[in-house]
Amino acid sequence: MSQSDPWLPLESPRLLLRDWRDEDLPAFAALNADPRVMAFLPARLDRAQSDALAARIRAQIRERGFGWWALEVAGVAPFVGFVGLSVPQFQAHFTPCVEISWRLAAEHWGRGYATEAARLALTYGFDRLGLSEIVSFTTRANQRSRAVMARLGLRHDPADDFDHPSLPPGHPLRPHVLYRASPRDRPAR
Ligand SMILES: CC(C)(COP(=O)(O)OP(=O)(O)OC[C@H]1O[C@@H](n2cnc3c(N)ncnc32)[C@H](O)[C@@H]1OP(=O)(O)O)[C@@H](O)C(=O)NCCC(=O)NCCS
Numbered sequence: 001m002s003q004s005d006p007w008l009p010l011e012s013p014r015l016l017l018r019d020w021r022d023e024d025l026p027a028f029a030a031l032n033a034d035p036r037v038m039a040f041l042p043a044r045l046d047r048a049q050s051d052a053l054a055a056r057i058r059a060q061i062r063e064r065g066f067g068w069w070a071l072e073v074a075g076v077a078p079f080v081g082f083v084g085l086s087v088p089q090f091q092a093h094f095t096p097c098v099e100i101s102w103r104l105a106a107e108h109w110g111r112g113y114a115t116e117a118a119r120l121a122l123t124y125g126f127d128r129l130g131l132s133e134i135v136s137f138t139t140r141a142n143q144r145s146r147a148v149m150a151r152l153g154l155r156h157d158p159a160d161d162f163d164h165p166s167l168p169p170g171h172p173l174r175p176h177v178l179y180r181a182s183p184r185d186r187p188a189r
Helices: 022-032 047-064 113-128 143-152
Strands: 015-018 068-073 077-086 099-104 134-139 175-181
Touching: 015 113, 022 047, 022 077, 047 068, 068 113, 077 113, 099 113, 113 134, 113 143, 134 143, 143 175
Parallel strands: 099 134
Antiparallel strands: 015 068, 068 077, 077 099, 134 175
């Protein structure tokens, strides 16, 4: 995370989207091993895989100045998961693009943290980065993630739905939905 960016870290009264710390890694590994959290992702991760993912996330934040930030909840937990912006590396009809994503430990679901943190990240993307669009996608059956997209006001056009190119034909997670946000959907700061 660029220390010279006065916008960072992103904050609301109860949330902090911040750069990662080594202390986050055990909690990140726990959520990446949880079948509830990983139900709509291709595979659960072991500790080494989780640490490797965290290292890639941290490198992306260093390189781009933004990424999947660690999410802290004041007075609740120093690390509940991540929310943030990334640049998908696969090719599809909507790429190149910037995507907003989230992954929280299951014990912290149902409190509005993902939606509230995503609002911070959307505002950063539109107002700080000057993006003209931010997308979000997930496998069709991931209703919790789709509910976050809907709460944020992202728009879903079924004509945008796509098969994720990283998953083989016939894989149950392959059919994906795409939601889009533009600056006019930007939440108030
Ligand atoms: C997707 C995910 C982040 C959604 O988490 P979530 O807790 O359902 O979403 P939010 O944080 O926005 O919380 C919304 C819920 O909190 C409730 N809530 C409680 N207090 C609230 C508050 N102060 N403000 C807003 N909502 C509040 C809402 O009513 C809603 O409840 P509901 O689910 O019963 O309708 C989570 O399920 C997850 O991490 N899943 C695994 C990873 C994943 O699939 N990621 C996407 C892959 S592409």
